[in-house]
Amino acid sequence: MQNFTFYAPTYFIFGKDEEKQAGKCVKRFGGTKVLLHYGSGSVVRSGLLDRVKTSLNEENIACVELGGVKPNPRSGLVYEGIELCRSQNVDFILAVGGGSAIDSAKAIAAGAVYSGDFWDFYQGKPVTKALPIGTILTIAAAGSEGSPDSVITNENGMFKRGASGEALRPAFSILNPALTQTLPAFQTACGITDIMAHLFERYFTNTTEVEVTDRMIEGLLLAMIHEAPRVIADPDNYQARANIMWAGMMAHNNSCGVGRGQDWASHDIEHELSAKYDCAHGAGLAVVFPAWMTYNLKHDVNRFAQLAVRAWGCQMDFSNPKVTAAAGISALKQFLKSIGMPLTFAELGAKAEDIEEMAHTACYGNGRTGTIGGFVPLGEKNVVNIYRLML
Amino acid sequence: MQNFTFYAPTYFIFGKDEEKQAGKCVKRFGGTKVLLHYGSGSVVRSGLLDRVKTSLNEENIACVELGGVKPNPRSGLVYEGIELCRSQNVDFILAVGGGSAIDSAKAIAAGAVYSGDFWDFYQGKPVTKALPIGTILTIAAAGSEGSPDSVITNENGMFKRGASGEALRPAFSILNPALTQTLPAFQTACGITDIMAHLFERYFTNTTEVEVTDRMIEGLLLAMIHEAPRVIADPDNYQARANIMWAGMMAHNNSCGVGRGQDWASHDIEHELSAKYDCAHGAGLAVVFPAWMTYNLKHDVNRFAQLAVRAWGCQMDFSNPKVTAAAGISALKQFLKSIGMPLTFAELGAKAEDIEEMAHTACYGNGRTGTIGGFVPLGEKNVVNIYRLML
Numbered sequence: 085m086q087n088f089t090f091y092a093p094t095y096f097i098f099g100k101d102e103e104k105q106a107g108k109c110v111k112r113f114g115g116t117k118v119l120l121h122y123g124s125g126s127v128v129r130s131g132l133l134d135r136v137k138t139s140l141n142e143e144n145i146a147c148v149e150l151g152g153v154k155p156n157p158r159s160g161l162v163y164e165g166i167e168l169c170r171s172q173n174v175d176f177i178l179a180v181g182g183g184s185a186i187d188s189a190k191a192i193a194a195g196a197v198y199s200g201d202f203w204d205f206y207q208g209k210p211v212t213k214a215l216p217i218g219t220i221l222t223i224a225a226a227g228s229e230g231s232p233d234s235v236i237t238n239e240n241g242m243f244k245r246g247a248s249g250e251a252l253r254p255a256f257s258i259l260n261p262a263l264t265q266t267l268p269a270f271q272t273a274c275g276i277t278d279i280m281a282h283l284f285e286r287y288f289t290n291t292t293e294v295e296v297t298d299r300m301i302e303g304l305l306l307a308m309i310h311e312a313p314r315v316i317a318d319p320d321n322y323q324a325r326a327n328i329m330w331a332g333m334m335a336h337n338n339s340c341g342v343g344r345g346q347d348w349a350s351h352d353i354e355h356e357l358s359a360k361y362d363c364a365h366g367a368g369l370a371v372v373f374p375a376w377m378t379y380n381l382k383h384d385v386n387r388f389a390q391l392a393v394r395a396w397g398c399q400m401d402f403s404n405p406k407v408t409a410a411a412g413i414s415a416l417k418q419f420l421k422s423i424g425m426p427l428t429f430a431e432l433g434a435k436a437e438d439i440e441e442m443a444h445t446a447c448y449g450n451g452r453t454g455t456i457g458g459f460v461p462l463g464e465k466n467v468v469n470i471y472r473l474m475l
Numbered sequence: 476m477q478n479f480t481f482y483a484p485t486y487f488i489f490g491k492d493e494e495k496q497a498g499k500c501v502k503r504f505g506g507t508k509v510l511l512h513y514g515s516g517s518v519v520r521s522g523l524l525d526r527v528k529t530s531l532n533e534e535n536i537a538c539v540e541l542g543g544v545k546p547n548p549r550s551g552l553v554y555e556g557i558e559l560c561r562s563q564n565v566d567f568i569l570a571v572g573g574g575s576a577i578d579s580a581k582a583i584a585a586g587a588v589y590s591g592d593f594w595d596f597y598q599g600k601p602v603t604k605a606l607p608i609g610t611i612l613t614i615a616a617a618g619s620e621g622s623p624d625s626v627i628t629n630e631n632g633m634f635k636r637g638a639s640g641e642a643l644r645p646a647f648s649i650l651n652p653a654l655t656q657t658l659p660a661f662q663t664a665c666g667i668t669d670i671m672a673h674l675f676e677r678y679f680t681n682t683t684e685v686e687v688t689d690r691m692i693e694g695l696l697l698a699m700i701h702e703a704p705r706v707i708a709d710p711d712n713y714q715a716r717a718n719i720m721w722a723g724m725m726a727h728n729n730s731c732g733v734g735r736g737q738d739w740a741s742h743d744i745e746h747e748l749s750a751k752y753d754c755a756h757g758a759g760l761a762v763v764f765p766a767w768m769t770y771n772l773k774h775d776v777n778r779f780a781q782l783a784v785r786a787w788g789c790q791m792d793f794s795n796p797k798v799t800a801a802a803g804i805s806a807l808k809q810f811l812k813s814i815g816m817p818l819t820f821a822e823l824g825a826k827a828e829d830i831e832e833m834a835h836t837a838c839y840g841n842g843r844t845g846t847i848g849g850f851v852p853l854g855e856k857n858v859v860n861i862y863r864l865m866l
Contacts, residue, residue: 098480
């Protein structure tokens, strides 16, 4: 295990109807004037936004609204939010929605107290200062409700990039699993895939003797494998939703990723897909991950076999662990298909002729220097080959 | 899953030599005058205390010392610490040691800013205010470095009781696994047992559909079962020590205990043993847990069988799950014996003639009202029978 620091001071309020605590939570963390940031009309139509506003009102917290966050959130709205925060003296940002609304809120929070261009943070500058953020989560997926990360797409070039920093951990996050019950099956499955992808990115490591985090990751994967078919079969299954929601937070707050190298090339490879085709991030990951695994299996056959045995219940082939390792990847593909996820470029609407360009951007775009991935460093040609496995 | 809140804002610094960060950490959290609280001479002899004092000095942090914390820490020293904090205007408490030093520091931190008797908190009053606490951990066991709990023995009646409250979460905790390498095998094994006991207390629940926390608990148990023999065979195994140390924190910060009923009768039953015979808490738990499990197996055979299969690798007897459940308890006993833990009253130095009195105190002492345990509520007679299983 490597030396590390871990600081996750988010206050979580979990359960039915807890969005009513929004006002009290903002007050607890010192907010007096809130930017209420959200996405599509669904939080309006469902009445959630009204309930949140009532709760803010009850605590005499003033409120400015900025809706319109899109999936794969864009830089344009971030600039708008930053201006709004400055002109209206906003001191707290409350995101209502999924990872997109939260990530956009984080970008605004960092940009509002920074004299330069907020995009600096998405080119590697660590975020050390930001307005405090609260979240009311409506999609279990991104884990942004408990993470110090944010991913934004820059409309100037359509680069999709991440920022990170302690200051981006939300002050509080309200997780009501019932709010996710109205999600369409496809979006639910995308969220499940994203959560599992966050675990895979941490699982594939060259750091040895990390049994405790290995076992925690495997445990969370097993819970997801158990709950996913239950929630796909019955979208109103509150308990399955609740388990998935907590797993989504735990998968990405890094308590199971500490002290070990991580990979993250699959996210980089996927970000090109969702930046180019505006596909759902989770759907993109479903296409990318089996291909990435197949391509990199030879790098550490035993680690892939371990995952196959412990998470997918494959029988270990002791005379040929590669067989077991490959069986794990097949099991993942079968699982993803069973919950309605795509597995190919065609299903995603992606095009073979864009592969070279995407591989180049993934490795060199927006200041990158040629390789991605911590487990297996991949160059442009490797990335081309991985994209080709998705055809 | 039940509704819950979760707030664990401790800043963790994990790894070799990190105790050198002590001064910077105290400064980060606003401390200017520290009560340095520790136990036996080992932290003095090893030079650890000097390194910590040097680090405080470098940041111009003033320092008052209070050593002498004993295992099963006592109320007398807590009163002394509270007086010292008040007379010396201490604004930060830094514990150097294991759970005893940390729990004692927490009691002082709560008492120093409270006008009444600190023992009120150990009779059920929640701790909402306390001086900030930092810890430098030297024993992986109690999990107090990341928990909101503290256990103190009141010398007036020798009651061993717990207090809890958000204000008791340490502001920071420094975890250097190398500091635990000098621990004798017996103390190491006691720590391992305590960590596993914290997981068992959460695992045995009547709350249904808690797959995510079940799987996390099982994952942490599997890691402990893997690492325990490695560290007993080779006390200098840094990596095994590191895995155990992080598992110890995760086992008790409650991220795997949220949203579910928990039991904790075994801890209550053990506290009578360590209060009366001053035995090591972990050793007491090794004697109590198999007996508690055997007595309560019938309450939920499938849950015991699930633990046996998932943590101990027992084969499921589908025609008679009770056989599997019992095999899990046997596996636990064998494991505890293999790491040098006692399994009987005699090995602990406990006496059969004290059983009635201990059972009475466990159920009625210090304000209790007759039953203990959340999974299976136990009355005095049940507790007598459980103690008898330890003979």
